[in-house]
Amino acid sequence: MILLISDLHLQEERPDITRAFLDLLDGRARHAKALYILGDFFDAWIGDDAMTPFQQSICQALRTLSDSGTAIYLMHGNRDFLIGQDFCKTAGCTLLTDPSVVELGGEPVLLMHGDTLCTRDVAYMKLRRYLRNPLSLWILRHLPRSTRQKLARKLRSESQAQVRMKNTEIVDVTPDEVPKVMSEHSVRTLIHGHTHRPALHKLVVEGQPARRIVLGDWDRRGWALQVDDQGMHLAPFEFS
Template identity: 75%
Template structure:
């Protein structure tokens, strides 16, 4: 069995989500062969050198899961793209590239956070290209902690304000980009998060059936996608 989750946006201000996640790790995740976390695991991450006691507690819980036999995989999101090797070592997790091809059963599946599929959001895509540039990443990681804290608050505030103002289709994935990426990677199943719109979308690619599975965010309830011999099943659960 494999479990996939995303968009928990963990922060001290939401102890309900933290409690639910720690319970999830100690119970359901212990039965899984692998746990994939597809981005926006934390609400904000300003660098591995600024890890807080709260974040260290999460890392320790992930390590305990890993040491119990469940492989843990982590992908960057748009909120926590500065997570680095140090945190992953502490958490016993493997950092995945975005996008990433994996084998699930007899099928090759494409995993993404999902923000790179929102190509109609031109302003965000420009910012994303700048933030993910290796030179920009080097500069960001070497800024004073106080400056990084201020920058994170500013970006977070602006992101929330702009999302409220943008049309629904702009902050969702672009259908043509989904088809392009899936065709390029040669897959019939894409799994991603980011949009907070859990669903399974049935597609056609070159005359063949395909699907895009969108993971749910953890807010009013939690979500997990389970992959087993019966297929792909996503369901919410109470926090």
Template identity: 70%
Template sequence: MILLISDLHLEEQRPDISRAFLRFLKTRAAQAEALYILGDFFEVWVGDDGMTPFQHEIASALRTLSDGGTRLYLMHGNRDFMIGQAFCKEAGCTLLRDPHVATLGGERVLLMHGDSLCTRDEGYMRMRRLLRNPLSLFILHSLSLARRQKIASKLRSTSKKETRMKASDIVDVTPDEVLRVMRKHQVRTLIHGHTHRPATHALQIDGQAAQRIVLGDWDRQGWALQIDASGFQQAPFDLA
């Protein structure tokens, strides 16, 4: 069994989600061969040097799972793209590039966070290119922790305001971009998060059946995609 989750947006202000995740690690995840976390694991991340006791607690829980034999994989999201190797070492997880092709259930599957698929949101895409530029990342890491925290707070506030004002199709994936990346990586299954719109979309690529699976976010309920002998199955569960 393999499990995939995304968009938990862990933060101290949502202890219900944190408790549910820690319980998830001790139960379902402990029985899995591997757990993939496809981005926006934390609500905000200003650098491994700025880890809080809360974040160390989460890393410790992940390490316990990893030490128990479950392989752990983590992908950056738009909220936590500054997670680095120090956190991954502490948590016992492997940091994946976005996009990443994995063999899951005997099939080549493309894994992404999903924000790079939203190409109609031109303002966001410009900001994404700027922030993910290696030079920008170098400059960000060189700033003081306090300065990075202020920048992160401002970016998060601006993002929330702008998202509320944008049409729903603008902040969703662009269908043509989905087909392009799937053709590029020669896959028939794409799994991503980011949009908070859990669903399985049937596709046709060059006359062949394909699918795009969107992972659900953890807010009013939790979501996990399970891959086993029965196939790909995603279902919500109560956080309480």
């Protein structure tokens, strides 16, 4: 069994989500061969050198799961793209590039956070290119912690305001971008998060049946995609 989750947006202000995640680690994830976390694991991350006690506790929980035998793979999201190798080494997880092709259920599957599929959001794509530039990343990581904290709060506030104002189509994936990306990577299954619109979309790529599975965000309930001998099953679960 393999589990895939995304968009938990872990933060101290949402202990219900934290408890649900820790329950998953102590439950299904203990019996899984691997756990994939496809971005926006934390609601904000200003650097491995600035971990709060809360973030350190999550790091230790991941290490405990890793030590039990479950492989953990982590992908950057738009909220936590400053997560680095120091965190991953301590947590016992592997940092995946976005996008990545992995084998799930006996087939190659494309994994993405999903934000790069939203090409109609021109302003965001421009900001993303700037923030992910290697020079920008170096500068961000070397800013004083207080400056990084202020910048993170500003970016988060602006992002929330812009999402509320933008047309829903703009902040969703661009339909033409999906088959293009899948064709480039020679896959018939794409799994991503980011849009907070969990669903299974059937489509055709190069004349062949294909599917796009969108993971859900953890807010009023949790979401997990389970891959096992019976196939791929996306389902929500209530917070205890």
